[in-house]
Amino acid sequence: MSRSADADLDFGKYIAFRRGSAEQRAREGAAYAFSGEYRVRRAMTLARPVTLAMEATVRLWKNVAKGELLGSAVKVTDQQFPRLWQIVSKCSRMLHIPTPAVYVAPAIGELNAHTLGTDEDAYIVLNAALVDHLTDEELTFVIGHECGHIHNNHVVFTTALYYLSAAAAFYVRWIVQPAVFALRAWARRGEITCDRAGLLCVADLDTATSAIVKLALGSQKLYKELKIDEYVKQLDEAKRGVGRFGELFRSHPYLPKRIEALRLFAQSQFYRQVTGKGRDGLSADDVDAKTAQLISIF
Numbered sequence: 001m002s003r004s005a006d007a008d009l010d011f012g013k014y015i016a017f018r019r020g021s022a023e024q025r026a027r028e029g030a031a032y033a034f035s036g037e038y039r040v041r042r043a044m045t046l047a048r049p050v051t052l053a054m055e056a057t058v059r060l061w062k063n064v065a066k067g068e069l070l071g072s073a074v075k076v077t078d079q080q081f082p083r084l085w086q087i088v089s090k091c092s093r094m095l096h097i098p099t100p101a102v103y104v105a106p107a108i109g110e111l112n113a114h115t116l117g118t119d120e121d122a123y124i125v126l127n128a129a130l131v132d133h134l135t136d137e138e139l140t141f142v143i144g145h146e147c148g149h150i151h152n153n154h155v156v157f158t159t160a161l162y163y164l165s166a167a168a169a170f171y172v173r174w175i176v177q178p179a180v181f182a183l184r185a186w187a188r189r190g191e192i193t194c195d196r197a198g199l200l201c202v203a204d205l206d207t208a209t210s211a212i213v214k215l216a217l218g219s220q221k222l223y224k225e226l227k228i229d230e231y232v233k234q235l236d237e238a239k240r241g242v243g244r245f246g247e248l249f250r251s252h253p254y255l256p257k258r259i260e261a262l263r264l265f266a267q268s269q270f271y272r273q274v275t276g277k278g279r280d281g282l283s284a285d286d287v288d289a290k291t292a293q294l295i296s297i298f
Helices: 012-019 022-028 035-044 048-070 082-095 128-133 136-151 155-166 173-202 205-217 220-225 228-232 234-240 242-249 255-266 269-274 284-295
Strands: 101-105 113-118 121-127
Touching: 035 173, 035 284, 048 113, 048 121, 048 155, 048 173, 082 101, 082 136, 082 173, 101 128, 113 136, 113 155, 121 128, 121 136, 128 136, 136 155, 136 173, 136 205, 155 173, 173 205, 173 255, 173 269, 173 284, 205 255, 255 269, 255 284
Parallel strands: 101 121
Antiparallel strands: 113 121
């Protein structure tokens, strides 16, 4: 997908996406989106197991899952959790989307956040421990990342992958593994798009990087001792070793790849101009070509 700098930098385009045709948004994605994600998503929606899984997911969400998930969570409002509400409002303004519904769920398991539901009825669900674990700026990246899923019409896809993994018994057995494999391949690219959304919201590469790594490590103390550049050097080992094929079964790229992909986007003309850091930088096509090479497994 070829993109000119002038078109990409017109934030009116974002508003047109929300007010205009949903079909157009699904076809083009947001201006900052990783083009490789769109291509995989387009191909994936032609696969029968995926379309059947998505149809089943929408039924599951409307009939059962929405009530179960939100029944134990607390909604974020300007009166309840105003600190989080301000962050959500900031991110939605930056991406020119309606302010999404955000819930804080009990702190169970690993630190994470999810965007679930449908494109018309989307919910961001935050693990409560995130609020204590991250700074406000780091939370801005995380919430901006989740808003990116909404902005790019990812919600049914992320929900399908979540429930195929957590409630596979609900689905017809023969569609589960093919659909999961296809959705994970898309999700690894979708995370790149949404990391870009998060970076646009927080406008600071170091903060975005610290948020990603803290979520992975689950420890603020360990993060303070981590040398990020040394960590990113693991890229060569991750890309050469036999273990790289394990990434085929993951819904996120290996962390060093995510960090390096975010660094590439931070060098883009689009990011630098939107955040007031300068008018120079890499073209969108150059960034996407380098990113595609970076995150490839084979």
